[in-house]
Amino acid sequence: MTDARTPPHDGPESRFLSGYDPHAFAPAAVTVDVVALTIRPEGDAGEDGARRAGTPHVLLTRRAAHPQRGWWALPGGFVRAEDGPDGPADPDLPDAALRVLSEKTRLPTELHLEQLGTYGARGRDPRMRVFSVAHMLLAPDLPDPHSGRDTEEAAWVPWSGLGLGLGEDTRADRDLAFDHGRIIADAVERARSKLEYTALATAFLPSAFTITALREVYQAVWGRTLHAANFHRKILATPGFVEDTGELAEHGGPGGGRRARLYRAGGAALLHPPLLRSTQ
Amino acid sequence: MTDARTPPHDGPESRFLSGYDPHAFAPAAVTVDVVALTIRPEGDAGEDGARRAGTPHVLLTRRAAHPQRGWWALPGGFVRAEDGPDGPADPDLPDAALRVLSEKTRLPTELHLEQLGTYGARGRDPRMRVFSVAHMLLAPDLPDPHSGRDTEEAAWVPWSGLGLGLGEDTRADRDLAFDHGRIIADAVERARSKLEYTALATAFLPSAFTITALREVYQAVWGRTLHAANFHRKILATPGFVEDTGELAEHGGPGGGRRARLYRAGGAALLHPPLLRSTQ
DNA sequence: TCAAAAGTGTTGTTCTTACACCCATGA
DNA sequence: TCATGGGTGTAAGAACAACACTTTTGA
Incomplete structure (x- = not known):
């Protein structure tokens, strides 16, 4: 690829650059926001207390500063475009995302970070025109967050209660x-959607996991139960999804049960064939 | 959703905003770039001249201004963050993408525009820190482009020759x-990838099209031939992909052949089941 | 010893794929 | 009338879904 190589006309170009005033543009700010998703053992839905398979949570913070002080928001912050008093410039957008998130919670050693998209409608921030590059971060069970600069409070919030249409009552x-x-x-x-045709689900799990734990990730994210036996076979039949560690889980199930085999994530990024959720 | 509603603490918030200086941030520019894709009748690959099913093209321009003057580039430009002498502010990023593209070519009435991602690595533009929000635009066979401001030349360029790894020789x-x-x-x-599990292929076609034209879109984008009879059946078996117009194509094939039925795009955005390209 | 969970067998159904074949049209 | 492309039939094989069943563990 041709990433920012020296252009063909060097003389005029360098003369042009030296006379360039970066402040001539209308002010616009670029921020990163991080949607950190994890699966935590107990949600707010403990129907009968029997089985707690984990529920998906998102990290939210309460804004301590204007604008929208006191409201819940995604962890985020301004991208450091250039070196300055606050610190060195962010080399790229993922660096900025990890930096702002590390102010809220300890970062796990293994994580999946990808860019979601950029939101830049006029009027979405009352201060000025703000372009927010949203990121999605998936990680295994993360610890409780700590408050940081500009933040009163940070908490893991279950997806239910955010009105995401997973079938729960869209309450409050x-x-x-x-x-x-x-x-x-x-x-x-x-x-x-990416759980269907990529191996992304392993990003929610520690380095060694059972097929049942993988199935519980799918069930938590899709909000639907899956056939355990067929899921097991299908995972093992998908090349590169998981590979056997040769070890067994420490214990069987809480109320008895065989010890499950442990797997690690395989090399495949895309699943062939995909695990479709279409058929009810 | 809670889009920029009035925050709960109104008094302090408005006092805060009136004293806010938008120029206090380090300068950063936000641009939009558009990857306009279309399928044009004759490419540069006319192997035997017999069948010209169309090849995918991308719209490129030659930069008339610094930096990187004379190089080929995507059509793009700075987002208008606020109203100014150049014109009114772009209400949102898609508006900016369509605006910069309309300077290069006539926009079709039907098009598909989606955001690809934002590129903001340090050093990708020598002038200053630039965050480019890239968009992908799909449209039926578009006319030849015209040159615009800051542009020497604009042209539809076949994907082959750009080294995208479709199997062609990665030449020059x-x-x-x-x-x-x-x-x-x-x-x-x-x-x-989206051709597999969405109805996106119809965005390359006019409002009425034949199943064969749809198959040729898949073949052109995937760079692989598909079984015509089974493709036909599978398209019709996928709910909401296409719907019958009740009409027939004007002519049969160039060398004889039955007149094909005409279809229009159905309402479905996602395909169930998807058209997988995995199995060779 | 019993219940729970892991994992395998099996069978009927659906989907996919390849090939054959008929239909309609232009040269 | 013949080659070409549109469209349907059909049957073998692969994948899927549901259920039964064995194995291993905790209480």
């Missing part, structure tokens, strides 16, 4: 700042 | 400005 949405409700909805839909 | 890549080679590669991969 929290008030989300800016257009962060839409960004979270886009992230959740992206995650649900 | 054109020199593409900035990281536009990577952006085009990402767009092409996105298009190839």
Whole structure:
């Protein structure tokens, strides 16, 4: 690829650049927002207390500063475009996303980060024109967050209660700042869809996991139960999805049960064939 | 959703905003780039001259201004963040993408525009930190482009020759400005992948089309021939992909052949089941 | 010893694929 | 009338879904 090589006309170009005033443009700010998704053991839905398979959560913060002080929002912040008093410039957008997230929670060693999209409608921030590059981060069970600069409070919030249409009663949405409700909805839909045709589900799990744990990720994200036996076979029949570690889980199930084999993520990024959720 | 509603603490918030200086941030520019894809009748690959089913093309321009003057680049330009002497602000990113593209070619009435992603690595533009929001636009056979402001030349360029790994010999890549080679590669991969599980292929076709024309879109984008009879059946078996217009094509094939039935795009956005390209 | 969970067998159904064949049209 | 492309029939094989069943573990 031809990434920012020296252009063919060097003389005029360097003369042009030296006379260039970067402040001549209308002010616009670029921020990163991170939709951090994880699966935590107990949600708010403990129907009978019997089986707690984990429910999906998103990391939210309460804004301590204007604008929209006191509202729940995604962790985010301005991209450092150039070196300055606050610190060195962010080399690229993923670096900025990890930097702002590390102010809210400890980052796991293994994580999946991808860009979701950029939101730049006029009027979405009352201060000025803001372009927010949203990212989605998937990680295994993360610890409780800590408050940071500009943040009163940070918490893992279950997807239920955010009105994402997973079949739960769409109760009492929290008030989300800016257009962060839409960004979270886009992230959740992206995650649900990518579970079908990529090996993304392993990003929610530690380095060694059982097929049942993998199935519980699918069930939590899709909000639907899957046939355990057929799921097991299908995962093992998909080349490169998982590979056997040769070890067994420490214990069987909580109320008895065979010890499950442990697998690690395989090399495949795309699943052939995909695990379709279409057929009810 | 809670899009930029009035925040709960109104008094302090408005006092905060009136004292806010938007120029306090480090300068960063936001641009839009458009990867416009279309399928044009004759490419550069006329192997035996017999059948010309159309080849995929991308719209490129030659930069008339610094930086990287003289290099081929995607049509693009700065987002108008606020109203100014050049014109009114772009309400949202898609508006900006259509505006910069309309300076290069006539926009069709029906088109598909979606955001690809934002590219913001340090050093990708020598002038300043630039964040480019790339878009992908699919449209039926578009006319020849016209040159515009800041542009010497604009042309439809076949994907082959850009080194996108479709099996053609990766010959003589054109020199593409900035990281536009990577952006085009990402767009092409996105298009190839979305043809599998969405009804996106119809965006390359006029409002009424034959199943064979639809198959030729798949063949052109995937660079592979498909079984005509089974493709036909599978399209009709996929709910909501196409719907019958009740009419027939004007003519049969160029060398004889039955007149094909005409279809229009159905309402479905996602295909169930998808048209997988995995199995060779 | 019993219930729970892991994992395998099996069978009927659906989907895919390849090939054959008929239909309609232009040269 | 003959070659070409549109469209349907059909049957073998692969994949899928549902259910039964064995194995292993915790209580």
